[in-house]
Amino acid sequence: MASGSQSRRTSTGQHPSSVWWEEAILGDQTNCCSGHRRWSCKWCSLRDKVSGVDRVRGHLTREAGHEILSCDVISAEKRQQLREMVKTIDDQGIRDSFDPERKEAMDMAIGRFFWNEHIPFVKARSHHFKEMVQQIARHGIPYDLPTETALREQLLQVEKTNLEVQLAKVKARWKNCGVTLVADAWNDTRNRHIMGLVAYSRGQSTFLEAIDISSSGKTADNVFATWERGIEIVGEENVVLIVTDGEASNKAAARLLEARKPKIMWAPCLAHCLNNILKDFAKLPWMVGLLDKGKTLVGFLRNHSYLVAILASFSSRLSRM
Known part of the structure; x- marks a missing residue:
């Protein structure tokens, strides 16, 4: 019986997906990455595009998800023929994917990569990992890494x-939807004080810049100057609100913001405010003793492996309910 790799090849020894290159005009292949070629459309004005074979397929068949403009010149009859060819190639790939021995060998190869390179197993959920595997499968064999x-x-x-x-x-979209500028500071591994700026709009966060303010210090003027940098990147007309934690320097910078840019509002971070409230609760006389008892109980449980095992068994049961 023919192996899985042989079944995926045509009589010419090429992978079925390679037939898409025959539907394009190939150009100079210098400076092209592995698996990519320089090509032009036979029908429309698209020229000197460097991509993989899937972009040719998406351009000619109008398939979604290929991030390329569709060809509007190709005839409806030719487009239908190409779509039928897509179905034939995909059906061939589905039949080959049912080879259990071949699938086990691929799974083990992926597993060894995770195990030997100490990659967390949760990374198998990454859509980037899944996309990588799908693109390799579509490309077929041989594939030069x-x-x-x-x-x-x-x-x-x-x-x-x-x-x-x-x-x-x-x-x-910022002009129509507005932007919330989020600023937060932290110390990196070299003990530098870094202020990060992020633009948030309609569920999408965009990192803008990280500014080192170690030498100047976290004064009101320096914090406000950092905010101004973010406002400059986004555009003052697009910024609606600035959100930071409730530190004194940020509050002072907020007063400068109100005086110099009155159309932009400032608000403290809700999570930071709640965290400070809970810390204040922990300082109350009646709460101090309660927290100490709780910490003692947690320490006792963690120091006795038998109790930890009992807790874990009940936790697993609850998770299955």
């Missing part, structure tokens, strides 16, 4: 360009 240099340089630059395109679409 990207080199370390390609991952560090060419591919990273391509992804940067893609993110800039996506970010431009997000920024275009």
